[in-house]
Amino acid sequence: MSILARSVGNAFRNKVRSGAVVIILAVAIGLALSMLVANQAVADKITSLKASVGNNLTVNPAGSRGGQGGGEPLTTADLSTASSVAHVSSVNGTLSLRLSNASTTAPAPAAPEGQGGSRTGRALSGTTSLVSAVDPGTLGNRENGRTSTSAATASSGATASSGATASSGAAVAGSTAVRPAFSIPIEATGVSGSVNAAAEPINITNGTALNDFAATSAQALVGSTLAAKNSLTVGSAFTINDRTMTVSGIFDAGTAFDNNAIYLPLTAAQTLANQPSEISTMTVLVDSIDNVNATKSALASALGSTRVDVTAGPGRVESTIGSLGSVQSISLIGFIAAVGTAGLIVLLIMIMVVRERRREIGVLKAIGASNRSIGVQFVFEALVLVVMGSVVGAVLASVSSNSIVGALVSTNMGTTAAVAGSGRQGLLAARQAAGGFGGSAAPGGGRGAFAGASQLIGTISTSLGWQTLVLGVLGILLIAALGALIPALLTAKVRPIEVLRGE
Known part of the structure; x- marks a missing residue:
């Protein structure tokens, strides 16, 4: 055996x-x-x-903080410069626009502090036929005060410039001007590529993503709350400034405010806003989180450390x-x-x-x-x-x-x-x-x-x-x-x- x-x-x-x-x-x-x-x-x-999370870098004009301004705008040429930096997988540029409803008067400029009015300071970029899906409510109207009051009081015995003497007592001349009701602007973002590469992930619930990125493109992605407010479906038309846009898709970004927004092709947004070659911010995808810090320094050097602020996401990853x-x-x-x-x-x-x-x-x-x-x-x-x-x-x-x-x-x-x-x-x-x-x-x-x-x-x-x-x-x-x-x-x-x- x-x-x-x-x-x-x-x-x-x-x-x-x-x-x-x-x-x-x-x-x-x-x-x-x-x-x-x-x-x-x-x-x-x-x-x-x-390889996919926590390796995003954001590039903004130096000193820029949202609507408060600061610095000089970035350009599409900076996209090419950033793309050539080592360990950069992709670069997506965006241009942020604020649109008001064409049938309402645009909000007046911000008043000095203490006199009421908005302190955000962000100017409108144009008009649209769409109506905002978000009601400003008490907080919105408070932050963007719509009423200004001025009064002049002449004291008793004051002499007018014509030499006439005002009658005894108080003469009060007052005027109150009521501005048009404030409405929340609609945020439009021009993107140079994938929407999800430039912002928080969105879910396209109907239609298709943007695929025509020419300056003459009429495509638009519309948020679900904005679409519902304006009875829009895939294929519906609306206007931005003098251009008729077509809804290519409807998206869900998770909140009612984020869904009160539009995504456009970048070059089309630049043309509509009369800001040729300008971008508001760049999102840079690094090939690995291990290379984020080195790429951050390389981007600042390539684009000019005095021109741009390069920031990484939170350290949660x-x-x-x-x-x-x-x-x-x-x-x-x-x-x-x-x-x-x-x-x-x-x-x-x-x-x-x-x-x-x-x-x-x-x-x-x-x-x-x-x-x-x-x-x-x-x-x-x-x-x-x-x-x-x-x-x-x-x-x-x-x-x-x-x-x-x-x-x-x-x-x-x-x-x-x-x-x-x-x-x-x-x-x-x-x-x-x-x-x-x-x-x-x-x-x-x-x-x-x-x-x-x-x-x-x-x-x-x-x-x-x-x-x-x-x-x-x-x-x-x-x-x-x-x-x-x-x-x-x-x-x-x-x-x-x-x-x-x-x-």
Whole structure:
């Protein structure tokens, strides 16, 4: 009988014990494979985040702060300059316009502070046939006060320039001018490429994205609240200044105010606003978050540090990636621990088997079997049990890996929140990040301080591919072989004469 056939037969001598060993090994191997799959899934998510999230840079004219002005405008030539900087994947320029309804009088210029009136200082860029979908309400009218009052009081006995004397008493000449009712301007943004590359992500619910970026383009994306207010659908027409525009799509940006907006092709917006080649801001996509700081400095140098302000997004992405890095380390440690446990189980089982078969080993040696052949037999016997455990463990890993990686991410987010805070507030943030108080424990369901990180992570999907399975099983078989080798070497110490004398 061959050594392999004898090893397979010996593995099932004691079926109850072999079954128990296979189950224990399956649990350890299943955990090891799950940790390996989690490690690879988290590594893929980190790579994805580095390449697509948190690697945006915003370029504004130096000193510019929204509608308060400052600096000189950027130009389309700056787009080409920025595109040539190392590690820049794409550049998207935008031009912001403010449109009023053509049937109403444009708001008057801002009055000095203390006399009422708007302090935002942003001028209108043109008119449109559309009516704003956002009512200014009390706050809007308060910030953009529409009434001014002036009065002149002549005191008793004052002499007029004509020499006539005013009658005794007070003469009051007053005038009150009521300006037209204020309406919220409609924000129009000209974009040079993908809308989502230049602003917060939007969802086009009807129609198609912009695809004609010529100066004569009549395409427009209209927000859902603005479209509903003006009864617009895909294909409807409206005007901006003297141009008739056609609705190519309707989008949802998440809020009623953001949906009171329009997206236009950049060159068309420049033509309509009579601002040729001008852009308000640039959004620069860097190829990886690791290169953001270097690219930020390179952009400032290329465009002129005195001409532009280059800013990066908040550091939330870095902390999120750091948290995922901790999960990756934990999963690697878990894989090593589970594989080591499987090896220890094999070691203890084979030591027990060798002790039970001392008489058999002595007889085999007495009839000429070598120490090598006997040791290999025990190693093969252990590997048979490990292979069976690996098959069952792979099934367990494929079923449980998603739950395990979700638990690891949620737990780590909660721990990070607790470390970031202290006392009651730290505990509250930890419980909220972990899905406490009614929140979801799955990635993306966190609430509180780390809800944004959970939203960035989203769902981490795991897959037990054949490459992962082969890599994991080979590592487990190697550890199992080493665990069986030590008991196999003990067979060399068995002396046939001592075993036979004891019979």
